[in-house]
Amino acid sequence: MSTRKEPAARPRVGLFVTCLVDLFRPSVGFAAARLLEDAGCEVVVPEQTCCGQPAYNSGDRADTRAIAVQVIDAFAGCDYVVVPSGSCAGTIRRHYPRLFSPEHEPERHAAAEALAGRTRELVEFLAGERPATLAGVRFDGMVTYHDSCTGLRELGIKDQPRRLLRRIEGLTLSESEGCEECCGFGGTFCVKYPEVSTRMVSDKCRKLDASGADTVLAGDLGCLLNIAGRLSREGYRVRARHVAEVLAGMTDAPPIGEAGGD
Amino acid sequence: MSSRDHVLGNIRTRLGRGAEDPAHADARLREHPAGPLPARAVGAPDELRARFVEMARAASGEVEMLADVGELAPLVARLCAGHGVAAHATVSPDTRLDAPDWAAAGLEVERRAGRPEDRVCVSHALCGVAETGTLVLASGPDSPVTLNFLPELHVVALGAGQVLGSYEEAWQVVRAHGALPRTVNWITGPSRSADIEQTLQLGAHGPVRLVIALI
Amino acid sequence: MDILTQRFKSGAREALVDARLQKALENIQRGFPGKRAKAVAGLPEWERVRDHGTAIRDHAIAHLDTYLECFEQQVVRSGGQVHWARDAAEARTAIAGICRAAGAKTVTKGKSMVTEEIGLNDFLVEQGFTPVETDLGEYILQLRGDRPSHIIAPAIHLRRDQIFEAFQRHHDPAMHANSDGHAELQAEARRVLRKRFVEADVGITGANFCIAETGTTVIVTNEGNGDLTQCLPRVHVAVAGIDKIVPTLEDTSTLLRLLARSATGQDITVYTTFSTGPRRAEDPDGPEEFHVVLIDNGRSDMLGGELQSMLRCIRCGACMNHCPVYGAIGGHAYGWVYPGPMGAVLTPQMVGIERSANLPNASTFCGRCAEVCPVQIPLPDLMRYWREQEYEGGYQPRVARWGLAGWAWVARRPAIYHRLARLGARVLAVLGGRTGRVRRLPLAGGWTAGRDLPAPAGRTFTDQWRAGTRPPRAGAARPRGTRS
Numbered sequence: 001m002s003t004r005k006e007p008a009a010r011p012r013v014g015l016f017v018t019c020l021v022d023l024f025r026p027s028v029g030f031a032a033a034r035l036l037e038d039a040g041c042e043v044v045v046p047e048q049t050c051c052g053q054p055a056y057n058s059g060d061r062a063d064t065r066a067i068a069v070q071v072i073d074a075f076a077g078c079d080y081v082v083v084p085s086g087s088c089a090g091t092i093r094r095h096y097p098r099l100f101s102p103e104h105e106p107e108r109h110a111a112a113e114a115l116a117g118r119t120r121e122l123v124e125f126l127a128g129e130r131p132a133t134l135a136g137v138r139f140d141g142m143v144t145y146h147d148s149c150t151g152l153r154e155l156g157i158k159d160q161p162r163r164l165l166r167r168i169e170g171l172t173l174s175e176s177e178g179c180e181e182c183c184g185f186g187g188t189f190c191v192k193y194p195e196v197s198t199r200m201v202s203d204k205c206r207k208l209d210a211s212g213a214d215t216v217l218a219g220d221l222g223c224l225l226n227i228a229g230r231l232s233r234e235g236y237r238v239r240a241r242h243v244a245e246v247l248a249g250m251t252d253a254p255p256i257g258e259a260g261g262d
Numbered sequence: 263m264s265s266r267d268h269v270l271g272n273i274r275t276r277l278g279r280g281a282e283d284p285a286h287a288d289a290r291l292r293e294h295p296a297g298p299l300p301a302r303a304v305g306a307p308d309e310l311r312a313r314f315v316e317m318a319r320a321a322s323g324e325v326e327m328l329a330d331v332g333e334l335a336p337l338v339a340r341l342c343a344g345h346g347v348a349a350h351a352t353v354s355p356d357t358r359l360d361a362p363d364w365a366a367a368g369l370e371v372e373r374r375a376g377r378p379e380d381r382v383c384v385s386h387a388l389c390g391v392a393e394t395g396t397l398v399l400a401s402g403p404d405s406p407v408t409l410n411f412l413p414e415l416h417v418v419a420l421g422a423g424q425v426l427g428s429y430e431e432a433w434q435v436v437r438a439h440g441a442l443p444r445t446v447n448w449i450t451g452p453s454r455s456a457d458i459e460q461t462l463q464l465g466a467h468g469p470v471r472l473v474i475a476l477i
Numbered sequence: 478m479d480i481l482t483q484r485f486k487s488g489a490r491e492a493l494v495d496a497r498l499q500k501a502l503e504n505i506q507r508g509f510p511g512k513r514a515k516a517v518a519g520l521p522e523w524e525r526v527r528d529h530g531t532a533i534r535d536h537a538i539a540h541l542d543t544y545l546e547c548f549e550q551q552v553v554r555s556g557g558q559v560h561w562a563r564d565a566a567e568a569r570t571a572i573a574g575i576c577r578a579a580g581a582k583t584v585t586k587g588k589s590m591v592t593e594e595i596g597l598n599d600f601l602v603e604q605g606f607t608p609v610e611t612d613l614g615e616y617i618l619q620l621r622g623d624r625p626s627h628i629i630a631p632a633i634h635l636r637r638d639q640i641f642e643a644f645q646r647h648h649d650p651a652m653h654a655n656s657d658g659h660a661e662l663q664a665e666a667r668r669v670l671r672k673r674f675v676e677a678d679v680g681i682t683g684a685n686f687c688i689a690e691t692g693t694t695v696i697v698t699n700e701g702n703g704d705l706t707q708c709l710p711r712v713h714v715a716v717a718g719i720d721k722i723v724p725t726l727e728d729t730s731t732l733l734r735l736l737a738r739s740a741t742g743q744d745i746t747v748y749t750t751f752s753t754g755p756r757r758a759e760d761p762d763g764p765e766e767f768h769v770v771l772i773d774n775g776r777s778d779m780l781g782g783e784l785q786s787m788l789r790c791i792r793c794g795a796c797m798n799h800c801p802v803y804g805a806i807g808g809h810a811y812g813w814v815y816p817g818p819m820g821a822v823l824t825p826q827m828v829g830i831e832r833s834a835n836l837p838n839a840s841t842f843c844g845r846c847a848e849v850c851p852v853q854i855p856l857p858d859l860m861r862y863w864r865e866q867e868y869e870g871g872y873q874p875r876v877a878r879w880g881l882a883g884w885a886w887v888a889r890r891p892a893i894y895h896r897l898a899r900l901g902a903r904v905l906a907v908l909g910g911r912t913g914r915v916r917r918l919p920l921a922g923g924w925t926a927g928r929d930l931p932a933p934a935g936r937t938f939t940d941q942w943r944a945g946t947r948p949p950r951a952g953a954a955r956p957r958g959t960r961s
Contacts, residue, residue, distance in 0.1 A: 017938050019888075023898050023905075024931065026938035030948050045942050049895075050888040055881060057842065057861060059868030063885035070889065153844035182801045186841025191923035192877070193839050195490050198927030199805045200841075229928030232914055250948060257931035259913030266561040269719065269773045273542040276780035287543045290536070290724050291690045297529040297731035300522045321747070355761070375761040378675050394745045403759035407708045411701050429730040436726075441555065442691045444756050444763045445708065448749040453701040455663060456741075457614035457632050458640055460504040463663045466613055467670060468701025468748065 011130070013041040014078030016071075016092075018085045019050045020221040025256065028221060031248035032084045032122050038248075039130040046074040051088040056095060057187055065099045069108070072096070072115050080129075081119040084244050085220050086151020087187075089121040094154050121151055122244055123219055127160035137249040140170035144213035145243070146204070146227065147180045148220035161219060161243050168246065176211040178204070185226040201230040209236050215255070217243040228256040296430040303393035303428035310392040314425045315476065317395025321451030322464060323472045331358065331419065331477050334384070335367035338417055341473060342369070342382055345415050351382040352413070355404040358386050359419065376408030383409040384417045389424040389435050390474075394450055397474065398432045401445040410447055416469040418449070421477050478593050478624060480828050481812035485835035488810035501634050502807050505627070509798035512742025513849065520738065530735045531852045533728045534789035537689075541780070544689040544722045545771065551692025555754030557767035565595035568772045572597060572681065572714060573604045575768050579712045581606055581678035587696060587703035588612035589683025590628050590792065591718050591772060593814045594827070597681075608681075609673045611702035613666055620647045626808030626816065629740050629794040634807050637662065670702070680706035680764070684717035685791070686732065687769070690725045693753040694769060697736060697746040704750055713764040715752065720776050720788040732791060735851035739793035775827045783862045787822050789852040796846035796856060802839055811836055818846035822859040830866050834873070837863035898937045906935040 013036050017029040033043045052067035071092065075081045083089040093116045100108040126132035143165060151157040165173055184190060184200025191197075204227060208216045216231075216238055218224050228240035239255035263271070274280055302313060315325045326337055342349045350370045353359050364371040376383055385405070387397045397418050401407045410416060426432055429448075436446060453468030464470055481488070492498055517523045537544055549559045560575075562568035576584055584606050586592065598619070601608045610619040614632035618625060620643040625631030632640075641657035644665055652669050654661035682703050684694035694715040696703040707713040723729050737743040756763030779788055797803040797817025808816035812833070815823045821836040830837075837860035846856040867873055873881075887894045908915045909932020918925045936946075 019898075022938040023902055024933045026934070026936065026941055027948065029938040029942070033942075034948075045939075047891050049891050050884075052888070055885045055888075057864065058873075058877075058881050059861065059864030059866070060881060060885060061865055061868075063882075063889070066889055067885065070891075149841065149843035149845075153848060182841050182843035182845070184801070184841065186843070188877075189839070189841045191921065193486070193489065193802075194923040194926055195493050196802055196805050196839065197841075199493055200801050201928065225931050226928065228931050229914070229924070232929045232931075233927070253934075254913065257914045257929060259909070259911050264561070265563045265567055268563050269561055269771070269777060270542045270545065272773070272777040273545075273719075273780060276777060276782075277539065277541075278781055282540065282543055284543055284547075286540050287547055287689070287724065291547065294690060294725035294727045296727045297533070298522050298525040300520055300526070300734070302520075317744070321743075378671060396745060396749075401760055401763060402757075403761065406761040407704075408762045411704045411708065429733070430727050433726045433730070442693060442751065442753040444752065444754060444760055444767075446751040446753075447704070448745070448751075449747065450745050450749075451747050453699065453747060455613045455700045457612070457617070457630065458659050458662055459501070459635075459637050460508055460630070460633065461659045463659050465667065466663060466700035466702065467611065467667055467674070467705055 011041050011079040013043050014075040014081045015043055015045050016048055016081055016083045018088045025221060027253050028084050028242040028244050031244040031250045034248045035126060035132055038133050041130060048074060051091045053091045054187055068096050068099050072111050075115060082122055082125050084122040086121050086148045086155055086157055087220055089119055090150040090154040092116060092119045121155055121157055123161045124157050127164055132164060132247060134167050138169045139246050139251060141215055142172045142174050142213040143215045143217055144174050144176045144208055144211040146216055146218040146223060148218050148223045149182050151219050152180060164247055174211045174213045176207045178207045183223045183226055185222045190226060201226055205230050205234060205236055209238050216240050217246060219243050224256050232257050299428050300393055310427050311422055311425045314390050314392040314395050318474055321395055323451045323474055325474045325476055328475050328477045331361045334419055334475055335362035335364045335369060337475055338384060339367040339369050341415060347381045351384055352376055352380045353384040354386060354406060354409055356386040375406035376412040378412055380413045382415045383413040385409045387418050387420040389426050389432050390420050391429055391432050392425055392427050397449045399447045401443045407445045411468045413469055415471045417473045417475060419475045419477060478596055478814055482824060482833035484812055485810055489806040492806040492810050497636055498634050498807055501636060502804060505633060505798055506804045513739060513795060516738035516742045526731060526734050527851055530731050533731060534852050537722050537724055538788045541722060544724055545719060548687050548689040548692055548722060552769055555692050557754045560770045562770055562772045564774050568595045568770055569597055569600040571770050575714055576606050576679050579679050583677045584608045584679045584681060585611050585674055585677040585706045587682035587706045588615050589716055590814055591683055591716055611670055611706055613700060617643055628792055674705040674709050677710040679712040680710040681714045682707050684715045684721050686723045686729050687717050687721045688723055688726060688729055691753055693751045695751050697749050699747045701748055704748055707752060708763055711764055712766040714768045716770045718776055719771050719773055736791055736793055739795040739851040779826060784859060786854050787859055789854055790819055791852060793851055795849040799845040799849050818856040822856060825863045830863055831872050834867045895939050899940060902933040902937050903935055905932050
């Protein structure tokens with residue numbers, strides 16, 4: 001491992017955009033990069049595909065390990081790994097170390113622990129180690145925040161997005177009833193048990209709408225694609241965006257599931 | 263190999279060891295350390311009494327304060343009349359319940375264990391626990407268990423000085439009487455069920471009313 | 478109980494459109510979480526008590542054999558008898574044997590999930606006995622020939638009219654209240670069951686805890702039925718899984734502080750009863766015989782591996798009360814005795830993963846169950862363990878397995894991955910057309926049946942980042958082609 005600069009000066013942040021952002025909504029990745037640069041970080045995007053969560057949650061430990069090794073190696077030179085997704089950050093932070101046995105694979109385990117220790121969810125990072133500047137950011141409208149399960153329960157992300165959002169000019173925050181309830185995405189769950197998933201997301205959309213907000217924000221694109229897809233299917237007025245877009249002041253692009261440029 | 267040996271053997275195999283030195287368990291069993299006690303289980307005697315009354319009432323129990331055990335008989339008579347039943351009660355053979363003048367209060371009283379047709383029964387508690395307004399009753403030669411469950415109306419006498427803070431303190435009292443009896447009952451309020459549409463309804467199989475006579 | 482775990486998917490679908498069940502399930506979602514939260518808030522020491530309770534359970538499990546032997550010793554010393562059962566069949570035989578030796582006809586039962594697990598009632602009937610459930614919910618189910626759908630509130634899926642109808646059909650008309658009001662129904666049940674309590678020869682209860690120090694079994698009820706079941710008949714049989722062992726009276730007190738709060742939101746149940754041996758020589762009442770039947774049935778196999786923490790379970794039901802999946806489909810879809818998150822972990826252990834794989838798979842891993850578990854069982858991790866067993870055992874449906882293998886193969890080859898992602902983004906963008914969403918997508922019918930699929934804009938992040946494309950800052954000159 002090469003020697004690194006003092007992290008406090010200008011940390012080298014490896015941005016792990018996630019497969020969903022890469023495919024469905026690159027603007028989230030750019031918003032994350034913008035936020036990190038404005039917070040004084042050097043942003044790099046090492047070679048990446050997926051964090052391995054689909055394999056992990058399907059019981060395929062072997063493939064998960066192989067993917068994890070890829071990620072660990074690719075991000076070795078970074079001071080931090082920042083992820084605009086609670087579930088992917090949680091996978092790296094809480095679960096990568098468990099993939100490698102401390103007794104039988106001490107080096108791999110240590111490397112996983114080291115990476116886990118340097119991994120942050122985006123909002124957590126911007127409310128903690130590298131405070132977001134949010135200079136001149138404006139968003140007019142009432143917003144409600146959906147607490148993605150993993151971010152909330154594995155990483156303790158609850159206050160941080162709200163604290164940041166409250167600093168944005170023009171924005172009012174309204175809490176939804178059941179904001180901590182699962183939206184029904186759950187990775188492969190939503191396609192294996194579609195009726196149950198649809199029920200869960202319907203309940204979620206009804207409660208989001210009842211909050212009076214015109215925009216729902218969250219830190220996980222999986223939740224947002226699921227919610228946005230149901231909002232439009234049921235004809236609700238509420239629109240969905242990733243919280244990074246709003247924090248970065250990059251809301252020119254249409255909300256999720258609406259037409260137009262990227 | 264008996265089932266017993268099979269089960270114990272499998273436990274040991276899975277835990278990766280043979281039979282262990284009982285000392286592992288002995289210490290804990292001998293010292294029976296208490297866990298964290300809630301703040302509500304701690305206080306001066308009068309605080310604990312007040313809390314006991316508050317918690318017992320919150321559990322739909324009724325609490326009557328009596329100056330002495332003599333007042334118990336008129337109380338039971340009053341309760342019978344109010345509940346619309348004959349002035350008849352089954353009273354536990356507990357010697358502490360000898361003192362009240364039942365006859366003078368107009369009550370016909372039998373000192374025995376409970377029977378299904380009993381509508382009013384009177385017991386004496388061993389102690390009370392303030393943290394949840396719980397009565398502790400122990401079975402014994404003078405303390406039938408059936409009195410606690412068969413009647414519609416259960417009256418339990420409890421000395422004010424016997425109100426303790428925590429369950430753990432109650433166990434100390436029970437242990438002081440020697441080996442555990444057949445039954446130790448913790449009773450907190452009258453019987454209830456919410457099995458019908460999650461709607462709470464008192465008087466499922468046990469007493470519909472629990473009256474604590476705090477003396 | 479018959480194992481219907483393979484019917485999970487159809488059971489779930491039926492449950493979702495069963496209006497009456499949905500109304501009943503609302504009772505759970507509206508009621509239990511709020512009550513639990515209030516009770517927990519009312520005990521400022523909650524987290525410390527929870528940590529201590531977890532430590533007690535882990536300690537007992539790590540020394541399970543020693544404490545079981547101690548428990549047995551104490552039961553015998555106080556005049557009781559202990560029967561060991563390796564599996565459900567041995568347990569049933571032991572219990573029937575006790576009933577036969579007692580010359581029993583009517584056998585009353587307190588609520589006991591382990592007796593459902595071993596299929597006791599049907600066996601007792603076969604053997605010529607008459608088991609009568611006395612817990613109000615279980616009694617109603619017995620009349621209807623129905624199955625429990627929740628471990629604490631077994632009849633929660635029923636509405637009042639169904640209960641009224643069951644009483645009308647099965648009760649002696651002399652007992653009828655002829656009303657479907659809550660109070661009247663309960664009073665009618667009380668009248669009918671009172672007779673049964675009195676005529677019972679044997680009373681069977683479960684045990685929430687088995688205390689090693691004193692050889693005591695503990696039951697917690699609100700109704701008092703468990704008590705009438707055990708103090709009136711000549712013989713009391715307590716049936717317990719071997720995992721119910723707790724070392725001392727003090728340890729039990731800590732766990733009792735966790736149990737009712739987690740289950741119903743009460744600080745303590747109305748009746749908590751500690752039974753030690755049969756009646757003593759001079760006791761005026763109580764059973765003459767006391768038997769404890771200790772059941773293994775797969776529990777000891779959970780030791781020494783990843784499932785060991787599941788043995789901490791104190792059967793409070795908090796996990797299912799907070800589970801969004803259980804809340805949507807109820808307990809019957811799970812197909813056996815134990816529903817919800819705890820059922821998703823226990824059922825595969827007891828009936829085999831090959832028959833019950835849906836249970837640990839029907840979860841989003843939202844984590845609410847682990848959050849509310851009073852003894853901190855990492856339920857999502859244990860469900861994932863079962864998914865691993867399913868994968869290793871080759872029990873996953875072929876299409877799912879291939880899809881997964883394909884995804885993983887591609888994810889391990891970045892160059893191919895990026896090419897496919899590029900293609901996928903373009904295809905989906907085209908399908909999204911002018912609306913920006915895809916309404917119907919072959920191969921993704923599971924998704925598009927219930928919701929639109931937001932379409933990508935067309936170029937992946939990777940391609941744009943590598944090409945050096947960066948979105949302009951707000952207020953700067955806009956590149957051609959983007960909307961303003």
